[in-house]
Amino acid sequence: xxVHGTAHKVGDHIDTDAIIPxxxxxxxxxxxxxxxxxxxxEAGWVKRVKENDVMVGGENFGCGSSRExxxxxxxxxxxPVVIAKSFARxxxxxxxxxxxxxxxxxxxxxxxxxxxxxxxxxxxxxxxNLTTGVTVQAAPVPPxxxxxxxxxxxxxxxxxxLA
Amino acid sequence: MGRTLAEKILQKHTxxxxxxxGQIVQCRVSVVLANDITAPLAIKAFKAMGAKKxxxxxxxxxxxxxxxxxxxxxxxxxxxxxxxxxxxxGVTHYYECGEVxxxxxLLPEKGIVGPGDVVIGADSHTCTxxxxxxxxxxxxxxxxxxAMALGETWFKVPPTIRxxxxxxxxxxxxxxxFVLNQIGRLGVAGALYKALEYGGEVVDAxxxxxxxxxxxxxxEAGGKVGLFPVDGKTMEYARAxxxxxxxxxxxxxxxxxxxxxxxDVTGMQPQVACPHLPDNVKPVDETAGLKIHxxxxxxxxxxxxxxxxxxxxxxxxxxxxxxxxxxxxxxTPSIWKQCMREGLMEIFMDSGCIVGxxxxxxxxxxxxxxxxxxxxxxxxxxxxxxxxxxSLQSEVFLSNPAVAAASAVAGExxxxxxx
Numbered sequence: 001x002x003v004h005g006t007a008h009k010v011g012d013h014i015d016t017d018a019i020i021p022x023x024x025x026x027x028x029x030x031x032x033x034x035x036x037x038x039x040x041x042e043a044g045w046v047k048r049v050k051e052n053d054v055m056v057g058g059e060n061f062g063c064g065s066s067r068e069x070x071x072x073x074x075x076x077x078x079x080p081v082v083i084a085k086s087f088a089r090x091x092x093x094x095x096x097x098x099x100x101x102x103x104x105x106x107x108x109x110x111x112x113x114x115x116x117x118x119x120x121x122x123x124x125x126x127x128x129n130l131t132t133g134v135t136v137q138a139a140p141v142p143p144x145x146x147x148x149x150x151x152x153x154x155x156x157x158x159x160x161x162l163a
Numbered sequence: 164m165g166r167t168l169a170e171k172i173l174q175k176h177t178x179x180x181x182x183x184x185g186q187i188v189q190c191r192v193s194v195v196l197a198n199d200i201t202a203p204l205a206i207k208a209f210k211a212m213g214a215k216k217x218x219x220x221x222x223x224x225x226x227x228x229x230x231x232x233x234x235x236x237x238x239x240x241x242x243x244x245x246x247x248x249x250x251x252x253g254v255t256h257y258y259e260c261g262e263v264x265x266x267x268x269l270l271p272e273k274g275i276v277g278p279g280d281v282v283i284g285a286d287s288h289t290c291t292x293x294x295x296x297x298x299x300x301x302x303x304x305x306x307x308x309x310a311m312a313l314g315e316t317w318f319k320v321p322p323t324i325r326x327x328x329x330x331x332x333x334x335x336x337x338x339x340x341f342v343l344n345q346i347g348r349l350g351v352a353g354a355l356y357k358a359l360e361y362g363g364e365v366v367d368a369x370x371x372x373x374x375x376x377x378x379x380x381x382x383e384a385g386g387k388v389g390l391f392p393v394d395g396k397t398m399e400y401a402r403a404x405x406x407x408x409x410x411x412x413x414x415x416x417x418x419x420x421x422x423x424x425x426x427d428v429t430g431m432q433p434q435v436a437c438p439h440l441p442d443n444v445k446p447v448d449e450t451a452g453l454k455i456h457x458x459x460x461x462x463x464x465x466x467x468x469x470x471x472x473x474x475x476x477x478x479x480x481x482x483x484x485x486x487x488x489x490x491x492x493x494x495t496p497s498i499w500k501q502c503m504r505e506g507l508m509e510i511f512m513d514s515g516c517i518v519g520x521x522x523x524x525x526x527x528x529x530x531x532x533x534x535x536x537x538x539x540x541x542x543x544x545x546x547x548x549x550x551x552x553x554s555l556q557s558e559v560f561l562s563n564p565a566v567a568a569a570s571a572v573a574g575e576x577x578x579x580x581x582x
Contacts, residue, residue: 026237
Protein backbone atom coordinates (compact mmCIF):
# COMPACT_ATOMS: atom_id res chain seq x y z
CA UNK A 1 0.00 0.00 0.00
CA UNK A 2 1.22 3.45 -0.87
CA VAL A 3 0.12 6.26 1.41
CA HIS A 4 0.68 9.91 0.49
CA GLY A 5 -0.41 12.71 2.78
CA THR A 6 0.44 15.34 5.35
CA ALA A 7 2.36 14.59 8.55
CA HIS A 8 0.63 15.38 11.85
CA LYS A 9 3.29 15.41 14.50
CA VAL A 10 2.53 14.72 18.17
CA GLY A 11 4.81 14.36 21.20
CA ASP A 12 6.23 11.57 23.36
CA HIS A 13 4.07 9.24 25.48
CA ILE A 14 0.82 9.95 23.65
CA ASP A 15 -1.60 7.89 25.75
CA THR A 16 -4.80 6.21 24.65
CA ASP A 17 -6.84 8.65 26.77
CA ALA A 18 -5.41 11.39 24.52
CA ILE A 19 -6.19 9.38 21.38
CA ILE A 20 -9.78 8.66 22.43
CA PRO A 21 -11.05 9.81 25.85
CA UNK A 22 -13.17 7.35 27.85
CA UNK A 23 -16.37 9.35 27.41
CA UNK A 24 -16.39 8.33 23.73
CA UNK A 25 -16.01 4.61 24.47
CA UNK A 26 -19.74 3.97 24.38
CA UNK A 27 -19.62 2.90 20.73
CA UNK A 28 -17.62 0.50 18.58
CA UNK A 29 -18.36 2.38 15.36
CA UNK A 30 -15.23 3.32 13.39
CA UNK A 31 -16.51 6.64 12.00
CA UNK A 32 -17.96 7.82 15.31
CA UNK A 33 -14.69 7.05 17.08
CA UNK A 34 -12.74 8.67 14.24
CA UNK A 35 -14.70 11.89 14.60
CA UNK A 36 -13.23 12.24 18.11
CA UNK A 37 -9.68 11.10 17.36
CA UNK A 38 -7.10 12.92 19.55
CA UNK A 39 -9.87 14.80 21.34
CA UNK A 40 -7.95 14.16 24.57
CA UNK A 41 -4.92 15.97 23.20
CA GLU A 42 -6.67 19.03 21.84
CA ALA A 43 -10.35 19.77 21.23
CA GLY A 44 -11.14 19.63 17.53
CA TRP A 45 -7.73 18.15 16.64
CA VAL A 46 -9.18 15.85 14.00
CA LYS A 47 -10.42 18.75 11.85
CA ARG A 48 -6.91 19.16 10.42
CA VAL A 49 -6.83 15.61 9.04
CA LYS A 50 -7.48 14.64 5.41
CA GLU A 51 -7.90 11.05 4.18
CA ASN A 52 -4.51 9.26 3.91
CA ASP A 53 -2.61 11.64 6.20
CA VAL A 54 0.10 10.22 8.44
CA MET A 55 0.49 10.50 12.22
CA VAL A 56 4.05 11.02 13.47
CA GLY A 57 4.54 10.17 17.15
CA GLY A 58 7.46 10.25 19.55
CA GLU A 59 8.50 7.68 22.13
CA ASN A 60 6.03 5.12 23.59
CA PHE A 61 3.13 6.08 21.32
CA GLY A 62 -0.17 4.60 22.51
CA CYS A 63 0.73 4.02 26.15
CA GLY A 64 -1.93 3.47 28.80
CA SER A 65 -5.19 1.60 28.44
CA SER A 66 -5.72 -1.45 26.23
CA ARG A 67 -8.70 0.12 24.45
CA GLU A 68 -8.72 -1.07 20.85
CA UNK A 69 -10.91 1.95 20.20
CA UNK A 70 -7.61 3.91 19.96
CA UNK A 71 -6.26 2.39 16.71
CA UNK A 72 -9.85 2.28 15.42
CA UNK A 73 -10.25 6.03 16.08
CA UNK A 74 -7.05 6.78 14.17
CA UNK A 75 -8.20 4.65 11.24
CA UNK A 76 -11.66 6.22 11.47
CA UNK A 77 -10.09 9.67 11.20
CA UNK A 78 -8.64 8.61 7.83
CA UNK A 79 -5.07 7.98 9.01
CA PRO A 80 -3.81 4.57 7.77
CA VAL A 81 -0.21 4.85 9.05
CA VAL A 82 1.48 5.89 12.30
CA ILE A 83 5.23 6.48 12.33
CA ALA A 84 6.86 6.75 15.75
CA LYS A 85 10.12 6.60 17.63
CA SER A 86 8.64 3.65 19.54
CA PHE A 87 5.23 2.16 20.37
CA ALA A 88 3.66 0.98 23.62
CA ARG A 89 3.25 -2.79 23.73
CA UNK A 90 -0.53 -3.28 23.81
CA UNK A 91 -1.11 -0.54 21.24
CA UNK A 92 1.42 -2.12 18.85
CA UNK A 93 -0.37 -5.45 18.94
CA UNK A 94 -3.79 -3.81 18.64
CA UNK A 95 -2.66 -1.74 15.66
CA UNK A 96 -1.71 -4.86 13.76
CA UNK A 97 -4.93 -6.61 14.64
CA UNK A 98 -6.94 -3.62 13.40
CA UNK A 99 -4.97 -3.14 10.17
CA UNK A 100 -3.38 0.15 11.22
CA UNK A 101 0.18 0.24 9.84
CA UNK A 102 2.74 1.05 12.55
CA UNK A 103 6.31 1.87 11.56
CA UNK A 104 8.99 2.22 14.20
CA UNK A 105 11.91 4.46 13.17
CA UNK A 106 13.71 5.43 16.41
CA UNK A 107 15.57 8.75 16.36
CA UNK A 108 14.88 9.21 12.64
CA UNK A 109 11.52 10.55 13.75
CA UNK A 110 13.26 13.93 14.13
CA UNK A 111 13.50 14.06 10.34
CA UNK A 112 9.75 14.66 10.10
CA UNK A 113 7.99 17.89 11.03
CA UNK A 114 4.35 18.81 11.38
CA UNK A 115 2.91 19.58 7.97
CA UNK A 116 5.57 17.75 5.92
CA UNK A 117 4.45 16.04 2.74
CA UNK A 118 5.06 12.31 3.33
CA UNK A 119 4.92 9.18 1.19
CA UNK A 120 4.97 5.73 2.78
CA UNK A 121 5.41 2.36 1.08
CA UNK A 122 3.91 0.16 3.78
CA UNK A 123 5.21 -3.10 2.26
CA UNK A 124 8.88 -2.10 2.26
CA UNK A 125 8.70 0.32 5.21
CA UNK A 126 10.33 3.09 3.17
CA UNK A 127 9.19 6.56 4.26
CA UNK A 128 9.94 9.53 2.02
CA ASN A 129 9.76 13.09 3.25
CA LEU A 130 8.91 14.92 0.02
CA THR A 131 9.24 18.30 1.74
CA THR A 132 12.88 17.76 2.75
CA GLY A 133 13.93 15.01 0.33
CA VAL A 134 14.97 12.68 3.19
CA THR A 135 14.23 8.93 3.00
CA VAL A 136 14.01 6.68 6.07
CA GLN A 137 13.76 2.88 6.33
CA ALA A 138 11.52 1.58 9.15
CA ALA A 139 12.42 -1.47 11.23
CA PRO A 140 10.97 -4.64 9.69
CA VAL A 141 7.79 -6.14 11.11
CA PRO A 142 8.62 -9.04 13.48
CA PRO A 143 8.37 -12.33 11.51
CA UNK A 144 5.58 -13.88 13.59
CA UNK A 145 3.46 -10.75 13.24
CA UNK A 146 4.13 -10.80 9.52
CA UNK A 147 2.62 -14.32 9.48
CA UNK A 148 -0.57 -12.99 11.05
CA UNK A 149 -0.61 -10.17 8.50
CA UNK A 150 -0.11 -12.73 5.70
CA UNK A 151 -3.05 -14.73 7.02
CA UNK A 152 -5.16 -11.60 6.56
CA UNK A 153 -5.05 -10.38 10.17
CA UNK A 154 -5.89 -12.02 13.50
CA UNK A 155 -9.59 -12.45 12.73
CA UNK A 156 -8.79 -14.47 9.60
CA UNK A 157 -5.98 -16.32 11.40
CA UNK A 158 -8.41 -17.40 14.14
CA UNK A 159 -11.13 -18.22 11.60
CA UNK A 160 -8.77 -20.68 9.87
CA UNK A 161 -7.81 -22.29 13.18
CA LEU A 162 -11.46 -22.71 14.14
CA ALA A 163 -12.54 -24.10 10.77
CA MET B 164 20.65 -21.26 32.76
CA GLY B 165 18.11 -20.47 35.44
CA ARG B 166 14.70 -19.11 34.69
CA THR B 167 12.86 -15.98 35.66
CA LEU B 168 9.32 -16.17 37.03
CA ALA B 169 7.94 -15.08 33.64
CA GLU B 170 9.77 -17.92 31.86
CA LYS B 171 8.71 -20.50 34.45
CA ILE B 172 5.04 -19.65 34.21
CA LEU B 173 4.98 -19.49 30.42
CA GLN B 174 6.70 -22.90 30.30
CA LYS B 175 3.83 -24.44 32.25
CA HIS B 176 1.38 -23.33 29.60
CA THR B 177 3.18 -24.19 26.36
CA UNK B 178 4.43 -27.32 24.64
CA UNK B 179 7.41 -25.42 23.23
CA UNK B 180 10.70 -25.25 25.12
CA UNK B 181 10.98 -21.73 26.52
CA UNK B 182 14.51 -20.70 25.56
CA UNK B 183 14.62 -17.05 26.55
CA UNK B 184 13.66 -13.46 25.78
CA GLY B 185 12.47 -12.63 22.28
CA GLN B 186 11.07 -16.08 21.50
CA ILE B 187 7.44 -16.33 20.37
CA VAL B 188 5.46 -18.97 22.27
CA GLN B 189 1.90 -20.18 21.89
CA CYS B 190 0.36 -20.55 25.34
CA ARG B 191 -2.83 -22.00 26.74
CA VAL B 192 -4.64 -19.38 28.76
CA SER B 193 -6.10 -20.06 32.21
CA VAL B 194 -8.62 -17.20 32.16
CA VAL B 195 -9.68 -14.61 29.58
CA LEU B 196 -11.50 -11.46 30.68
CA ALA B 197 -13.10 -8.33 29.31
CA ASN B 198 -15.24 -5.49 30.66
CA ASP B 199 -18.20 -3.42 29.52
CA ILE B 200 -16.00 -1.15 27.37
CA THR B 201 -13.81 -3.79 25.76
CA ALA B 202 -16.09 -6.85 25.61
CA PRO B 203 -18.42 -5.45 22.91
CA LEU B 204 -15.46 -5.17 20.51
CA ALA B 205 -14.18 -8.61 21.56
CA ILE B 206 -17.62 -10.09 20.89
CA LYS B 207 -17.66 -8.41 17.47
CA ALA B 208 -14.28 -10.00 16.68
CA PHE B 209 -15.35 -13.36 18.15
CA LYS B 210 -18.36 -13.44 15.82
CA ALA B 211 -16.30 -12.26 12.81
CA MET B 212 -13.98 -15.21 13.44
CA GLY B 213 -16.92 -17.52 12.99
CA ALA B 214 -16.67 -18.77 16.57
CA LYS B 215 -19.78 -20.46 17.90
CA LYS B 216 -18.76 -21.13 21.51
CA UNK B 217 -16.22 -20.00 24.07
CA UNK B 218 -13.34 -22.43 24.68
CA UNK B 219 -14.41 -22.99 28.29
CA UNK B 220 -17.47 -21.50 29.99
CA UNK B 221 -15.67 -21.53 33.35
CA UNK B 222 -12.60 -19.68 32.07
CA UNK B 223 -14.12 -16.59 30.52
CA UNK B 224 -14.89 -13.68 32.83
CA UNK B 225 -17.02 -10.72 31.76
CA UNK B 226 -17.17 -7.92 34.30
CA UNK B 227 -19.26 -4.82 33.66
CA UNK B 228 -17.46 -2.43 35.98
CA UNK B 229 -16.40 0.66 34.03
CA UNK B 230 -19.56 2.62 33.26
CA UNK B 231 -21.80 0.71 35.69
CA UNK B 232 -24.26 1.37 37.19
CA UNK B 233 -24.94 2.31 33.56
CA UNK B 234 -24.27 6.01 33.21
CA UNK B 235 -26.31 6.65 30.07
CA UNK B 236 -28.26 4.99 27.28
CA UNK B 237 -25.19 4.19 25.18
CA UNK B 238 -23.39 2.45 28.04
CA UNK B 239 -26.58 0.55 28.91
CA UNK B 240 -26.68 -0.72 25.31
CA UNK B 241 -23.04 -1.84 25.58
CA UNK B 242 -23.75 -3.78 28.77
CA UNK B 243 -26.77 -5.35 27.11
CA UNK B 244 -24.49 -6.69 24.35
CA UNK B 245 -22.21 -8.25 26.97
CA UNK B 246 -25.09 -9.65 29.03
CA UNK B 247 -26.75 -11.25 26.00
CA UNK B 248 -23.45 -12.78 24.89
CA UNK B 249 -22.73 -14.15 28.37
CA UNK B 250 -26.16 -15.74 28.49
CA UNK B 251 -25.95 -17.20 24.98
CA UNK B 252 -22.49 -18.67 25.65
CA GLY B 253 -23.31 -19.89 29.15
CA VAL B 254 -20.44 -17.89 30.66
CA THR B 255 -20.26 -18.71 34.37
CA HIS B 256 -18.34 -15.64 35.52
CA TYR B 257 -20.56 -12.81 34.33
CA TYR B 258 -20.84 -9.92 36.78
CA GLU B 259 -23.07 -6.91 36.50
CA CYS B 260 -25.65 -6.45 39.23
CA GLY B 261 -25.19 -6.58 43.00
CA GLU B 262 -22.24 -8.95 42.67
CA VAL B 263 -20.12 -6.72 40.46
CA UNK B 264 -16.83 -5.30 41.62
CA UNK B 265 -13.83 -3.70 39.98
CA UNK B 266 -12.59 -6.61 37.88
CA UNK B 267 -9.02 -6.80 39.18
CA UNK B 268 -10.16 -6.75 42.79
CA LEU B 269 -13.05 -9.13 42.11
CA LEU B 270 -11.36 -11.99 40.23
CA PRO B 271 -8.64 -12.71 42.83
CA GLU B 272 -11.19 -12.45 45.65
CA LYS B 273 -13.49 -14.98 43.95
CA GLY B 274 -10.62 -17.39 43.33
CA ILE B 275 -11.10 -17.14 39.56
CA VAL B 276 -7.41 -16.33 39.03
CA GLY B 277 -4.51 -17.67 41.05
CA PRO B 278 -0.82 -18.48 41.25
CA GLY B 279 0.89 -19.85 38.13
CA ASP B 280 -2.01 -18.91 35.82
CA VAL B 281 -1.65 -17.27 32.43
CA VAL B 282 -4.37 -14.62 32.23
CA ILE B 283 -5.13 -12.20 29.44
CA GLY B 284 -7.63 -9.42 29.72
CA ALA B 285 -8.94 -6.65 27.52
CA ASP B 286 -7.92 -4.20 30.19
CA SER B 287 -4.40 -2.90 30.70
CA HIS B 288 -4.49 -3.44 34.47
CA THR B 289 -4.90 -7.19 34.07
CA CYS B 290 -1.27 -7.25 35.23
CA THR B 291 -2.65 -6.90 38.80
CA UNK B 292 -2.75 -10.72 39.17
CA UNK B 293 1.05 -10.74 39.06
CA UNK B 294 0.69 -10.05 42.77
CA UNK B 295 -0.55 -13.64 43.05
CA UNK B 296 2.23 -14.96 40.84
CA UNK B 297 0.14 -15.14 37.66
CA UNK B 298 1.52 -14.16 34.26
CA UNK B 299 -1.28 -11.72 33.54
CA UNK B 300 -1.29 -9.03 30.92
CA UNK B 301 -3.56 -6.65 29.07
CA UNK B 302 -4.35 -7.02 25.40
CA UNK B 303 -6.81 -5.53 22.97
CA UNK B 304 -10.31 -6.79 22.34
CA UNK B 305 -9.49 -8.72 19.17
CA UNK B 306 -6.70 -10.71 20.85
CA UNK B 307 -9.08 -11.39 23.73
CA UNK B 308 -11.89 -12.36 21.33
CA UNK B 309 -9.53 -14.85 19.65
CA ALA B 310 -8.47 -16.28 23.01
CA MET B 311 -12.12 -16.65 24.10
CA ALA B 312 -12.59 -18.86 21.04
CA LEU B 313 -9.23 -20.66 20.89
CA GLY B 314 -8.17 -20.88 24.53
CA GLU B 315 -4.67 -19.84 23.56
CA THR B 316 -2.66 -16.82 22.51
CA TRP B 317 0.88 -15.90 21.55
CA PHE B 318 3.46 -14.11 23.65
CA LYS B 319 6.93 -12.81 23.04
CA VAL B 320 8.96 -14.04 26.03
CA PRO B 321 9.93 -10.81 27.81
CA PRO B 322 13.31 -9.92 29.26
CA THR B 323 13.03 -9.23 32.99
CA ILE B 324 13.93 -6.27 35.19
CA ARG B 325 14.40 -7.47 38.75
CA UNK B 326 13.35 -5.02 41.46
CA UNK B 327 14.64 -5.68 44.97
CA UNK B 328 12.83 -3.85 47.75
CA UNK B 329 14.81 -3.65 50.97
CA UNK B 330 14.80 -1.65 54.19
CA UNK B 331 12.15 -0.63 56.67
CA UNK B 332 9.29 1.64 55.54
CA UNK B 333 8.26 4.54 57.74
CA UNK B 334 4.71 5.49 58.78
CA UNK B 335 2.17 6.15 56.00
CA UNK B 336 4.48 4.55 53.43
CA UNK B 337 3.58 1.33 51.63
CA UNK B 338 3.11 -0.54 48.37
CA UNK B 339 1.74 2.41 46.38
CA UNK B 340 4.72 4.53 47.35
CA PHE B 341 7.20 1.81 46.39
CA VAL B 342 5.67 1.39 42.95
CA LEU B 343 5.38 5.15 42.31
CA ASN B 344 9.00 5.55 43.32
CA GLN B 345 10.00 2.72 40.98
CA ILE B 346 8.01 4.21 38.06
CA GLY B 347 9.72 7.53 38.74
CA ARG B 348 13.10 5.81 38.47
CA LEU B 349 12.33 3.71 35.39
CA GLY B 350 10.13 6.19 33.51
CA VAL B 351 6.83 5.42 31.78
CA ALA B 352 8.63 3.53 29.01
CA GLY B 353 11.37 2.08 31.21
CA ALA B 354 9.95 -1.43 31.22
CA LEU B 355 8.49 -1.34 27.70
CA TYR B 356 7.88 -4.94 26.48
CA LYS B 357 9.54 -6.25 29.66
CA ALA B 358 8.59 -8.19 32.76
CA LEU B 359 9.11 -6.69 36.19
CA GLU B 360 9.92 -9.20 38.92
CA TYR B 361 9.90 -8.29 42.59
CA GLY B 362 11.83 -9.63 45.53
CA GLY B 363 13.54 -8.63 48.76
CA GLU B 364 12.66 -8.50 52.43
CA VAL B 365 9.97 -5.86 51.93
CA VAL B 366 8.19 -8.16 49.48
CA ASP B 367 8.42 -11.12 51.84
CA ALA B 368 6.70 -9.07 54.54
CA UNK B 369 4.12 -7.54 52.22
CA UNK B 370 0.45 -8.58 52.08
CA UNK B 371 -1.08 -9.98 48.89
CA UNK B 372 -3.15 -6.79 48.62
CA UNK B 373 0.04 -4.72 48.64
CA UNK B 374 1.63 -6.96 46.03
CA UNK B 375 -1.41 -6.53 43.79
CA UNK B 376 -1.14 -2.74 44.16
CA UNK B 377 2.43 -2.90 42.85
CA UNK B 378 1.73 -5.44 40.08
CA UNK B 379 -1.25 -3.33 39.00
CA UNK B 380 1.03 -0.46 37.98
CA UNK B 381 3.56 -2.51 35.97
CA UNK B 382 1.86 -1.14 32.85
CA GLU B 383 2.55 2.42 34.03
CA ALA B 384 6.25 1.74 33.39
CA GLY B 385 5.32 0.14 30.06
CA GLY B 386 5.73 -3.38 31.51
CA LYS B 387 4.05 -6.52 30.26
CA VAL B 388 3.74 -8.13 33.70
CA GLY B 389 4.70 -7.38 37.31
CA LEU B 390 5.47 -10.69 38.98
CA PHE B 391 5.74 -11.71 42.60
CA PRO B 392 7.00 -15.06 43.89
CA VAL B 393 4.37 -17.50 45.14
CA ASP B 394 4.93 -18.07 48.86
CA GLY B 395 2.93 -19.27 51.85
CA LYS B 396 0.96 -16.03 51.97
CA THR B 397 -0.06 -16.37 48.34
CA MET B 398 -1.19 -19.95 48.83
CA GLU B 399 -3.15 -18.98 51.94
CA TYR B 400 -4.88 -16.15 50.07
CA ALA B 401 -5.66 -18.38 47.08
CA ARG B 402 -7.06 -21.20 49.22
CA ALA B 403 -9.23 -18.82 51.24
CA UNK B 404 -10.61 -17.48 47.96
CA UNK B 405 -11.45 -20.99 46.81
CA UNK B 406 -8.74 -21.27 44.15
CA UNK B 407 -7.75 -24.91 43.71
CA UNK B 408 -4.42 -24.97 41.83
CA UNK B 409 -1.03 -23.36 42.28
CA UNK B 410 2.12 -24.15 44.19
CA UNK B 411 4.95 -22.14 45.73
CA UNK B 412 7.30 -20.76 43.07
CA UNK B 413 10.37 -18.55 43.00
CA UNK B 414 12.71 -17.47 40.23
CA UNK B 415 15.89 -19.54 39.92
CA UNK B 416 18.85 -18.10 41.79
CA UNK B 417 20.85 -17.97 38.55
CA UNK B 418 18.05 -16.46 36.42
CA UNK B 419 19.29 -13.89 33.95
CA UNK B 420 18.02 -10.32 34.33
CA UNK B 421 18.36 -7.47 31.90
CA UNK B 422 18.67 -5.07 34.79
CA UNK B 423 18.52 -5.16 38.57
CA UNK B 424 17.03 -2.20 40.42
CA UNK B 425 17.62 -2.01 44.17
CA UNK B 426 15.28 0.26 46.09
CA ASP B 427 15.93 0.89 49.78
CA VAL B 428 12.62 2.05 51.22
CA THR B 429 14.12 3.24 54.52
CA GLY B 430 13.44 6.94 54.95
CA MET B 431 11.19 7.10 51.88
CA GLN B 432 8.42 9.72 52.11
CA PRO B 433 4.96 9.02 50.75
CA GLN B 434 5.23 9.52 46.99
CA VAL B 435 3.01 11.60 44.71
CA ALA B 436 2.86 11.37 40.90
CA CYS B 437 2.26 14.85 39.51
CA PRO B 438 0.48 15.71 36.25
CA HIS B 439 0.48 14.54 33.55
CA LEU B 440 2.45 11.26 33.64
CA PRO B 441 2.78 8.58 36.34
CA ASP B 442 6.60 8.91 36.26
CA ASN B 443 6.51 12.56 37.37
CA VAL B 444 7.00 11.42 40.96
CA LYS B 445 7.96 13.58 43.95
CA PRO B 446 8.09 13.10 47.72
CA VAL B 447 4.79 14.36 49.15
CA ASP B 448 6.40 17.30 50.96
CA GLU B 449 7.40 18.81 47.61
CA THR B 450 3.75 18.93 46.53
CA ALA B 451 2.37 20.02 49.90
CA GLY B 452 0.07 23.04 49.94
CA LEU B 453 -1.49 22.52 46.50
CA LYS B 454 -5.25 23.09 46.89
CA ILE B 455 -7.47 20.18 45.88
CA HIS B 456 -11.14 19.97 44.89
CA UNK B 457 -11.57 16.21 44.91
CA UNK B 458 -10.07 13.12 46.50
CA UNK B 459 -10.77 9.65 45.09
CA UNK B 460 -10.06 6.55 47.18
CA UNK B 461 -10.72 3.29 45.37
CA UNK B 462 -9.95 1.53 42.04
CA UNK B 463 -8.12 -1.65 41.03
CA UNK B 464 -4.96 -0.08 42.46
CA UNK B 465 -6.15 0.90 45.94
CA UNK B 466 -9.75 -0.13 46.53
CA UNK B 467 -9.11 -3.17 48.75
CA UNK B 468 -9.85 -3.56 52.44
CA UNK B 469 -6.34 -2.57 53.56
CA UNK B 470 -6.69 0.65 51.58
CA UNK B 471 -10.06 1.37 53.17
CA UNK B 472 -8.56 0.80 56.63
CA UNK B 473 -5.65 3.09 55.81
CA UNK B 474 -8.00 5.88 54.71
CA UNK B 475 -10.32 5.37 57.70
CA UNK B 476 -7.42 5.54 60.17
CA UNK B 477 -6.66 9.04 58.89
CA UNK B 478 -10.29 10.17 58.63
CA UNK B 479 -11.41 8.93 62.05
CA UNK B 480 -12.53 11.85 64.20
CA UNK B 481 -11.76 14.36 61.44
CA UNK B 482 -13.85 16.25 58.89
CA UNK B 483 -13.29 16.46 55.16
CA UNK B 484 -12.71 20.04 54.07
CA UNK B 485 -16.13 21.42 53.01
CA UNK B 486 -14.74 22.46 49.63
CA UNK B 487 -13.49 18.94 48.83
CA UNK B 488 -15.47 16.03 47.39
CA UNK B 489 -13.95 12.96 48.99
CA UNK B 490 -15.23 9.96 47.03
CA UNK B 491 -14.72 6.50 48.46
CA UNK B 492 -15.42 3.47 46.26
CA UNK B 493 -14.74 0.11 47.92
CA UNK B 494 -13.75 -2.10 44.97
CA THR B 495 -16.06 -5.08 45.54
CA PRO B 496 -19.30 -5.88 47.42
CA SER B 497 -17.42 -8.04 49.93
CA ILE B 498 -14.98 -5.21 50.65
CA TRP B 499 -18.04 -2.95 51.10
CA LYS B 500 -19.51 -5.38 53.62
CA GLN B 501 -16.21 -5.74 55.41
CA CYS B 502 -16.04 -1.94 55.72
CA MET B 503 -19.48 -2.00 57.36
CA ARG B 504 -18.52 -4.79 59.73
CA GLU B 505 -15.40 -2.96 60.83
CA GLY B 506 -17.22 0.36 61.31
CA LEU B 507 -15.29 2.06 58.51
CA MET B 508 -18.46 3.19 56.75
CA GLU B 509 -19.51 5.13 59.82
CA ILE B 510 -16.10 6.82 59.91
CA PHE B 511 -16.37 7.73 56.21
CA MET B 512 -19.90 9.10 56.57
CA ASP B 513 -19.15 10.98 59.80
CA SER B 514 -16.17 12.67 58.19
CA GLY B 515 -18.26 13.84 55.23
CA CYS B 516 -17.14 11.45 52.50
CA ILE B 517 -19.27 10.35 49.57
CA VAL B 518 -19.37 6.55 49.57
CA GLY B 519 -20.31 4.96 46.26
CA UNK B 520 -20.77 1.51 44.77
CA UNK B 521 -17.91 -0.53 43.35
CA UNK B 522 -17.07 0.99 39.95
CA UNK B 523 -14.07 2.15 37.90
CA UNK B 524 -16.10 5.39 37.36
CA UNK B 525 -13.95 8.42 38.08
CA UNK B 526 -10.54 6.76 37.50
CA UNK B 527 -10.99 6.93 33.75
CA UNK B 528 -13.24 9.98 33.67
CA UNK B 529 -16.23 7.73 33.14
CA UNK B 530 -18.71 8.99 35.73
CA UNK B 531 -19.28 9.48 39.48
CA UNK B 532 -16.62 12.12 40.03
CA UNK B 533 -15.62 14.09 36.93
CA UNK B 534 -13.41 17.18 37.16
CA UNK B 535 -14.22 20.60 35.76
CA UNK B 536 -11.64 22.84 34.12
CA UNK B 537 -9.15 24.22 36.63
CA UNK B 538 -9.95 21.55 39.22
CA UNK B 539 -7.35 19.38 40.89
CA UNK B 540 -7.76 15.89 42.37
CA UNK B 541 -5.65 13.64 44.50
CA UNK B 542 -6.43 10.05 43.72
CA UNK B 543 -5.37 6.55 44.70
CA UNK B 544 -5.89 5.43 41.08
CA UNK B 545 -3.18 4.65 38.55
CA UNK B 546 -3.16 7.26 35.78
CA UNK B 547 -2.84 11.03 35.72
CA UNK B 548 -2.79 11.62 31.97
CA UNK B 549 -4.08 14.97 30.78
CA UNK B 550 -7.89 14.91 30.97
CA UNK B 551 -7.98 11.41 32.46
CA UNK B 552 -10.56 12.32 35.13
CA UNK B 553 -12.44 14.95 33.17
CA SER B 554 -11.62 18.34 31.65
CA LEU B 555 -8.38 18.73 29.69
CA GLN B 556 -7.75 21.66 32.03
CA SER B 557 -7.97 19.53 35.18
CA GLU B 558 -5.13 17.87 37.08
CA VAL B 559 -4.75 14.49 38.81
CA PHE B 560 -2.12 13.70 41.43
CA LEU B 561 -1.63 10.03 42.35
CA SER B 562 -0.95 8.89 45.91
CA ASN B 563 -1.57 6.23 48.52
CA PRO B 564 -4.89 6.16 50.46
CA ALA B 565 -3.48 7.86 53.60
CA VAL B 566 -2.18 10.84 51.62
CA ALA B 567 -5.48 11.14 49.71
CA ALA B 568 -7.51 11.01 52.94
CA ALA B 569 -5.26 13.50 54.75
CA SER B 570 -5.37 15.87 51.78
CA ALA B 571 -9.18 15.66 51.72
CA VAL B 572 -9.18 16.85 55.34
CA ALA B 573 -6.61 19.59 54.81
CA GLY B 574 -8.09 20.78 51.50
CA GLU B 575 -4.61 20.66 50.08
CA UNK B 576 -1.98 18.01 49.46
CA UNK B 577 -0.33 17.12 52.73
CA UNK B 578 1.90 14.52 54.30
CA UNK B 579 -0.40 12.56 56.66
CA UNK B 580 2.33 12.68 59.28
CA UNK B 581 1.86 16.46 59.38
CA UNK B 582 -1.94 16.54 59.52
